[in-house]
Amino acid sequence: MKIEVSATRMELLRLRKRLALARRGHKLLKDKQDELMRKFLELIEEYKKSRKQTDQDLLDFYKEYYRATIEYSEERLMALFSYPELELDMQSEIVPVMNLRLPKFQVKTNKEIKCFGVKDVNVGIDFSLARMKGFIPHLVKLAEVENNVKELALEIERTRRRVNALEYILIPDLEETIDYISMKISEVERSNLTRLMKVKEIVERH
Amino acid sequence: MTIGLFIAGMGIFISVVLAGIGSAVGIGLAGQVAAGVMSEDPKNFGKYLMLIALPGTQGIYGFVIGFLVIMKLGILTGTVPSLSIAQGLNVFAAAAPIGFAGLVSAIHQGKVCAAGIEMAAKQPSDVGKALVMGVFVEFYAVLGLLISFFLVWFGINL
């Protein structure tokens, strides 16, 4: 759709400048979108792998844990796990990707996950907890990757909307308006010319 | 009263008291177990009754022999016999077997019967088997009774 502007040469120049800017912006955004897409695909692969790994870990853990705790009452289990000793040492930093600020976590487990004695405690409970301690970093990693994938997806969507807005609305509109104005101007020029020619004829006749 | 009569009296004492003690302990044992079982399962009293009563027979045997000796000595007629030491020892020896056999066999029979009651508590149909096992112990008390009886009946000549 044509933009409502006065069809002057001044306006034409301004619009041409805007068009050039829009084209450049479009190209830049397109490049950004491609880059984001590439990052996104990379992350998705990582996410898939991490998810699969964690699912497997959790499945193994719960299998062992369910089997080990089958002979305990709820209350007894509460007594075992209510006073945790394990400490998670979590460090986070912000990594810039394009215009995004993505968090990156580093987790270290110190102390033992074991927070109960050994009498009347199934071997399986200890084994399953040791397994759990092993995959706590994976869990944090999964959370990190999942968050990053979400952020990237949102950013890609936003960028694509901008690219599309430039590509399908602003640039065609500007082009159309420029065409219109240049046509209008040449029309005015032509009418001026004919008028001049007419004036010249009248002057020559006298 | 002669020493002979005193020794004969000791014989009666041994046969009645030792066999009686044996029976009392035996019944006590079986009775306590039966009471414990019946505190949880009061229906089967009849089944356990025979097993409780079984160790009681030794006491009766002892009493029978004691009574026989008294009859033999003629104390029931009101006369006090005068016995020599040898005759007294004779009576003592005749009455002793049931006394000792009764004492030991009754206690052990009490144990067997107690075990039998515990068995019957688990499988009430097995009460017959438990009774048979008790009767095996009874057998040796009966042997003691027989020997005492023969000795008293045929062995004492006044």
Next chain:
Amino acid sequence: MMTFEFTNDALFSFGVGKIKALETKMITRPIFDQMAEGSLESIYKSIAEYGYSVNLEESILKSKKTTYDLVTHLIEKKERYHILSDLYLLQEDCYNLKNYLKSPKSPVLPFNPLGKISQKDLQEIVNNKRYHLFDKMDSEIAGYYIAQAMERSTPSGIDQMIDTLFLELSLKKIRQSEVDYLNVYFHDYVDLLNIENLLRFKFMKKDFSYFSQFYFHCGSLKKRFLEELYREKIEDIALRFRSKRYASVLQKTAEAWIKDQNLNSFEVEKDNYLNSLARITRLLTFGVEPIFGYLFGKETEYKNLRIIINGKQRKLSVDQIKEMIRQTYV
């Protein structure tokens, strides 16, 4: 009072008779196996016949209470065995003590009402060091371990100290009572506990010093001997114990470990072995032992009930549940 007794057997004959009658009301292994095959509803229906309701924990608590009361009442007869009546209550007291030591200010867990020591006394014991309230005769041992537990202050340290306290006191009481059977039972129990921990930490790849934090010294296995075993393979460990009564436990565990690298079978085998010790008392006609055997048998029954109900709720397969059901007392 002087009592004139021909035989000691008469002491507990009433109690033993009662126990034998009660044994007929316990759940047997075939019934447990049958339950494992049925649905959850049918299990609830069949345990109702034995006095357990849908609210399993509540009915177990009730059953525990009646069992403890009964056993205390039955062994009251002879003074020498009075010390034993505290044994099973001690376990409940230790449970409360652990929870109190771990969070003295705001208790996370409800107070267990089965123990002998009231909540108020427990606070007195810990806060004002009045250890004789915990155990009149052995207040020194109690004091020592409670102080140690407070010093260690980590939950696992507290658990370990109070567990040691429990075992020490139990063994002392059992020795005083001169009931040989209980002595054997507890020594084997502690030994198997030590072996279990050895295997546990060995396969968790911890070093020996970590294991030695959890070593119980009241058993018959010496620390130096265990340190030697710590480096050996499981088959060799099993061989080392081949002359012990519990040799088969370790042998089966070693076989299972070589097959699929897990120690689950050790738990089952250990419990089955201890239950087989408890089952011996079933063959005795007289004495205090059958009364304790019944107590152990009841514990196994609760465990089996939990296994079946939890197993069904967690949708484990029938074979898995059956594998875990312990050998029952009757």
